[in-house]
Amino acid sequence: MTRLWSWGALLIGIAFFLMPLYGMTEFSLKMRRGEYSFDAYATVLADPRFQATFGYSVMMAVLTILCGVLLVVPTAFWVRLKLPGLRPWVEFITLLPLVIPSIVVVFGYIRLYNTSSWLPLTGSVTGTNMLLMFGYTVLALPYMYRAVDTGLRTIDVATLTEAAQSLGAGWVTILARVILPNVLGAVLSGAFLTFAIVIGEFTMAALLDRPAFGPYMQLLGANRAYEPAALAVIAFAITWACMGLIQLVTRFSKHNRVAR
């Protein structure tokens, strides 16, 4: 009897998630009247603005990941090694982006870095791109920091550091050759989450007026019927591919195949 209930709950849950997806996918295939076709997908993929905005967002995602790794790995390492008392505070700070809406963050940026400020980042395209990248880094901070910190927990940071030091290694060598490779799985899972966030982000890109994928999706959704559905399916596929990659990476890192 209880078995039956749990199966029932599971089926309802699955239906709740899958039916809208099914409906959306089905709708996206209906562009040609009376038959299923990939016309909507073809239109979207052939749109030069899709290629441009998607390419831009991918590039921003990669830069954001680099910036995040360079910021978070040394910080989390240092906090673990030398300032364990500060850990709750650092964790709190990294969680703030979940509490503060990105519109607040981006308005703050625009006020701080506008063309009449001491650091006029919004005055140039490169500057605005950098500002957007820093904004994305902040948005991804909760995920990146948590992932890296969890990764650091699985290795004996203090002893490995001392072992490397006694062998003559300096801080940069220790970070690059000992710490980073050992938390690579965690860094990559943080990186894929960052990627998923950056690809779909709308607020910051729109307010900074950058040609990103998020604003393009919004634009398309406001003006077309079938294409937004196709675009949503594509976005889902990308996100799921990221999730799958996290699984693969954590499963296949060579030295982690410890018999459990």
Added chain:
Amino acid sequence: MAFLDLSHLEKSFGAMRVVKDFNLGIDKGEFVSFLGPSGCGKTTVLRMVAGFETPDSGAITVDGKAITGLKPNQRSIGMVFQAYALFPNLTVAENVGFGLKVAGVPKAEAASRVAEMLALIGLPDLGARYPFQLSGGQQQRVALARALAPRPQVLLLDEPLSALDAKIRVSLRTEIREIQQRLGITTIFVTHDQEEALSISDRIVVMNGGIAEQTGRPLEIYNRPRTRFVANFVGTLSMLEGRLQDPATGRVSLAEGEVTLGRAIERPAGAAVTLALRPEALHLGRAQGDIVLPARVAEVHFLGSVIRIRVEAGGTSLSLDTFNRPDTPPPPLGAATEVSIAAADVIVLDDA
């Protein structure tokens, strides 16, 4: 001046003075063990030599050069940790070659040095393995090879055997000693295991409460412990409290009667003295010995080759060891007997 010289080292953590005026000179090629209970400061002294802790005062010199102010990576010191601390992302060969790569040694030269080191630790074929594919004993041998590969001036071993099985512990300590002697490398070995320290050291420093209580060769430490702490910590010891009657002949009155050691005790007559006895210095029966005490058998522990017997003599309990002999069973509990002691085996403690 000694090759590795530690002078007047002091270290406090907060209000705790962990190391108090620690002085030691270690000759080139010498194997010195720091022996003591946890919290005695032995690891702190080792970490100060490695550079992981900075002494509050005092100086450390290696080969005449002061290294007190140098960072750990600027000192030429190899270290082996209790937890192995092999880099999990690197193979055995890469682990051993880590220090060489950091030092910028050319590839071919590094590769031959790594091969040499792997041969030295008896694992020449395991270079391509990852640490998780090795047993604990193998990992620790790799850690030793890694520490030795850059040819450090001093080797530090921080309880390297504590995490291993009893059997491996014994075989590996012999191996460590052989390698150390073959390379002639100056070594400090930290342990809380007296048997380990006694079996492989040139000299032992027994530490307690941040102080070096006694420094000496293993035989000296065991046979002539100077303080009550050393006597208790190294080996088993029974103590007899007494009062010195005659300093010249070493006549001491005990609760059990009077004994004469036949050698001078440099203490005023009437002073309280503590006589200490190793279990192997006591014999059942009157057979051999200058001192005979009446006793009663209180406990018998069969340990295999050795039988440890506890007897009550007067109000004092004494431990004595005899070898197991199949034809002579150990005495029954409660049996009245006598124990005899050779006067030369009686240890007079300094800090009575």
